Amino acid sequence: MTPTSHGEEAAAGTERVGVVGCGLMGSGIAELSALAGCDVRVAVSSRGSLAAGRSRIVASLDRAVRAERIGAATRDEALGRISFTTDLIDLADRQLVIESIAEDKAAKVELFALLDKTLEDPEAILASNTSSLSITAMASVTGRPEQVVGIHFFSPAQLIPLVEVISSLHTAESVAARAEEFVTVSLGKQAIRSTDRTGFVVNALLVPYLLAAVRMVESSFASAETIDRGMTLGCSHPVGPLKLADLIGLDVLRSVADALYDEFKEALYAPPPLLTRMVESGLLGKKAGRGFYRYG
Template identity: 90%
Template sequence: MTPASRHQEGAGGVERVGVVGCGLMGSGIAELSAQAGYDVRVAVSSKDSLTAGRKRILASLDRAVRAERIGAAERDEVLGRISFTTDLIDLADRQLVIESIAEDKAAKVELFALLDKTLEDPEAILASNTSSLSITTMASATGRPEQVLGMHFFSPAQRIPLVEIISSLHTAESVLARAEEFVAAGLGKQAIASTDRTGFVVNALLIPYLLAAVRMVESGFASAETIDRGMTLGCSHPVGPLKLADLVGLDVLRSVADALYDEFKETLYAPPPLLTRMVASGFLGKKAGRGFYRYG
């Protein structure tokens, strides 16, 4: 079954999807939604971001063609379902908008307030792909808090089967049900529910594990390679914690750890000094060519 054939018309009451941001996650969500048959419009902040986002999606689809996961004709069909804009007003007709900008609370709150005023459909759902920030805070910036929730995808969004759906105290049960239907019937993903707690389900468990691996490197107890071999060979993990940290992005890891520590004040969530120094040095992981490993 191809991704496009999974799309059920009107799943969750959605035919037109908006995505704000076209970085690693935003581009993946846009590509996934278009593969599932949705009309997708991507809003970005500048023409440079638009060009980079379009190239990122095309490169991903070309890799899928080379790997024979899709054919060239399907690639072209998917691209034909995606349009781009630098003006939020072009999202006015969307029935679902998924925000996927940087993990900056103030920027997200401002964006949600703008989207609330932009969307014409009073039943439109506003979703955040945040990995750690409060859905309640974003919902409170709108006049439709009951229609705001979290829709947390994992990287790469096109291939990882899980989506966390996060409801705040405001989120209506009917909106939650529509979001679950969109994710399951529309995108063909597995959904798990979480309450609005920093880190939600997955990152609340994953982040302390990754930070413990960073501390082990920092202390000189073991190298990144040794730690990763130990966890892949000894625990059958598909990837070791330091390589996974590089894939996630060390800046993202630091941001989520900061959010967790701010809320719970538990030392297991505190970013180690080594992580802070690496982020300050621009060693952000695979996307920057260097993290705990070097990339070509």
């Protein structure tokens, strides 16, 4: 097996990794896997996405070099382990494929059906990086539901230490264990297990808190600055809820809230009208330059 950047070996059975999607999350997962010594192949939908994804990974690795988290040689070795394709058939030899496309249930289900037909190894693991959607729904369209698992990274994947490993009712324990080994041994992350319930562990707790802060702003009870200052100074949170919402992306927050409300029909999960209007207006948070705060 190829040595990882930490001097360990990549987890058995997951040396050839495929990543579908190369946005903010997909590029981070590809980067992590390459730094861990894996042979990484990234599948994207178009040549434009390929160029953008490659640039995103190069820029991230360059930042890591400037911050002295890695050396230039390590960066170059990692880039040499990553290849790109616009054809899913090029993932046929992968031992683990992690889907990281947009949070759209229909699109993910369609992709899993295609990946199931593409992968040659019957023991290959199909994983989703979804933050809220049903792993069971994706597994149900494959001929290998026991090989399907959730591996949910947090943004930015390169820096946040936690990963959730989610088992559906069909996921074999051996598959969940292999996924957890990949996360902890190969990638050097911390893992927690969750059952297949919308929001899993972290977002089921976090999203109602963020939505409550949005409602406070919406009702003019307090400003975003006041709320965030109260939670950072009064509760020792490293960042306030409105600034965190901006960092996550208000479109992502609304998507997760929609999924939680669809499943549980509880008012605390319902997206406030202000959040919906901000998303409709393109005020998506830091990535758009403006959300509850303005960004230069």
